[in-house]
Amino acid sequence: MNSLDIRTVNVVQYIKPLREGGSLPAIVKADDDFLYVLKFRGAGQGKKALIAELIGGELARTVGLKIPELVFMNLDDSFSKTEPDEEIQDLLKFSVGLNLGLHFLSSAITFDPLVTTVDAVTASKVVLLDSIISNIDRTVKNTNLLQWNNELWVIDNGASFYFHHNWATWENHLTRTFPLIKNHVLLTQATQLDEVAKEFLQLITKEKIAEIIQTIPEDWLAHEADDLSPDEMRTAYTSYLEAKLAMIDSLVKEAENAR
Template sequence: MSDFQPQLRTVNVIRYVTPLREGGSLPAIAEADDEFLYVLKFRGAGQGVKALIAELIGGEIARLLGFKIPELVFANLDTAFGRTEPDEEIQDLLKASVGLNLALHYLSGAITFDPVVTALDAKLSSQIVWLDCLLTNVDRTPRNTNMLIWHKELWLIDHGASLYFHHSWHNWQEQAKRPFANIKDHVLLPRASELAIVDIEFKAILIPENIRKIIDLIPDEWLSAGFEDETPDGIRNVYYEFLTTRVAASEIFVNEAQHARESFI
């Protein structure tokens, strides 16, 4: 994996198509100047740039580990965009999101993953559970799986609720070594019987060099807007140290997940 070189394209948003009224973040389907449709995540919504950072880091780590993830792109929103939008709530959101946002390629025709309809094997289930333990992703539950079936393949989406340590920034060292208690609610936990094998395989991929390359993708523009009294490089280094520490101490969250599985066995 030494040749791993993550890169994100930058597109300009040219048309707001329709809102996706899910939760409080109001993502939207939008068209960019490359003529593709994207699910646009706004920096002016909800948790602001921190949700975009979690989406970026989580998505690119998942891609590195071999999961299918819609292409992520930086999406530039011009000051003139949305002036004709009649919905005041959406217009305020667009005004607050001028600049660089994040978008995922829109998987037209994809259907929501249903564990009753589609049974994943133990290995893939274990891989997804391990990923979400690493990222502290609270948003992969039976109520909201954040997985899609597209062209008969499983795709992972929506990692913006991950890395919640960055909402209480100053005790990140402690949080990096905590087990992930919310894993008990994970939709795939009952089938995740190969966590020990996956732990070995994924730690070999998530070497510090590769984690650093993903962290370096975070734009200065987001780091300047979402944090106080820290330099962009200083903030990136916290994300890097958090993730490398968490990978090195993965037995903590693997043991927690294996213990939580006992209630299903």
């Protein structure tokens, strides 16, 4: 077990692809008999999307948002050998090893802003967190939110931290705000940003950030094409989050102006 106690399970059955996701995630069964949505390391954005999903998800949990349990999922090479679909076959082949899974919320429905209103505190938490992690993908077109048991659940944080797709310029992002917050699906309902910001500063401590960053599997941080070592990448993610928290008032002001 690691410091956050994220469990590791083994995939025992590939059930079906979720074709609405750009990266072709799948519903799978694990050896604990639960169903998960599996995010593949071999998908388009690769291991970086898994890192963003892990950090964003555990930060969401830290600030009291609902998020399905995240688990590390071992995938062996047997599944690609029996898969008839070539695209999925390749995905399975390139994803052997450690992947990321989210507990499957059976019968959850996609959040529809025209049908459901969200309370101001929850909306403010989602907006401010997405601003901190630079999540470009929580818009009306693609909410990446679910309604389950009459509660709002946050999923799909994989499009966050987009600075990590070009490590050469990551430090340029330390002082930037997040203008794309203007497209956020919950922005109009986020009327408690000031109060939520104070709460975030108490909850997202340096210790909590360190704990989450340490949870990233070493294997996910190793890319031949990258200039930074895994330890330097951990430092970069940490510095980025600390920088955003230090400028949280600017992020709040930007979101309020956009609203």
